[in-house]
Amino acid sequence: MPKVIDHDQRRSDIIDVTWGLIVKGGLEAATMREIAAEAGFANGALKHYFPGKDEIIQGTYERALGMVSSSVDQSVDGKTGLDALRAILYATAPLTPESITAGRVLMSFWERALSNEELHESYRKHLVAWRSGLATYIAQARAAGEIVTDTPDEQLVDEIVVVNAGANIMSLLAPDLSTPELLTAQLDAFFDRITRR
Template identity: 50%
Template sequence: MPKVIDHDQRRKEVVDVTWQLIVEGGIEAATMREIASRAGFANGALKHYFSGKDQIIKGAYERSLNNLGDRLAAHTAGKRGIEALEMFMRFTLPIDQEDATAARVLLSFWERCAFSPEIHGGYDEHLDSWKAGYLQYLAEGRADGDVLTPTPDEQLVDEIIMLNIGATVVRVVSPDHLNAHVLEAQVTDFIARLRRAE
């Protein structure tokens, strides 16, 4: 009787291996040969599970997103407006070691996005979704009377996104120049600005 293969489980194993390789040595370390070897595949067998390397890299990125999404859901449950926004900001910045590890995968994914239209569109969708979430929290905060700044919400969201991207790059490339205290202070200052009507 032929062995039954759980294709979803095998795909997950490949993504997990790829994620670990990127954490250890960046995108260059995640060669198809090394991914296959670490996942226990014969050379060329990955094609039965993924159409190419971009799909595997995308899977590693989505793994990081899903983990982050689970953590965010836990920290923002029952919260709205400025309180939810603050939690969202604090837990999307690479403050602790787990987030810093995920930042390595994100940085590798961004590099791949620059050269692959196939996965670039997926990042655009993700970014649009996060922007929509931030805009919702700001709208709730204004309705609750907590967000008083005259700065337009779209501009505030752009600032949050740029803070996130900048922090991710610095945390990976030059971690000695960025620590948890600096990032926490940035969030505290940003939230305080939202509360000022000036």
């Protein structure tokens, strides 16, 4: 009787391997040859599960986003306004080993997305959705009198996105200059500034 292959599990295993290679050596370490070797496949066998490397990178990126989304969902559950905004910022910041690792995978994806229109559009959709969520919670907090700064909402959204992206990059390139303690202090200062009367 022929062996039944769980294709979804195989794809998940390939993403696990790709994740590990990216974490160890960046995107350049995750070649098709290395992924196949680490996953225990013969060369060319990966095409049974993914059409090419971009699709494997996309799957790995979605895994990283899934980790972040899960953390955000748990943190925000039942919260609105300022409480929800605070939960999102701390949940998406590189403050734990897991979030720093996810940031490394995301940074590799950003590099690949610069030269691949489909991956670029995928990230853009995520960014638009993230910005929309931030804007919603900021508007709720403003309406509740929790946010009192004169800084326009759209500018606050921009500031959050730029600080988050920069923090993820710094946590990898200069971790001694961007420790979780320093980043936490920066986030605390941000919330103090926008809520100070």
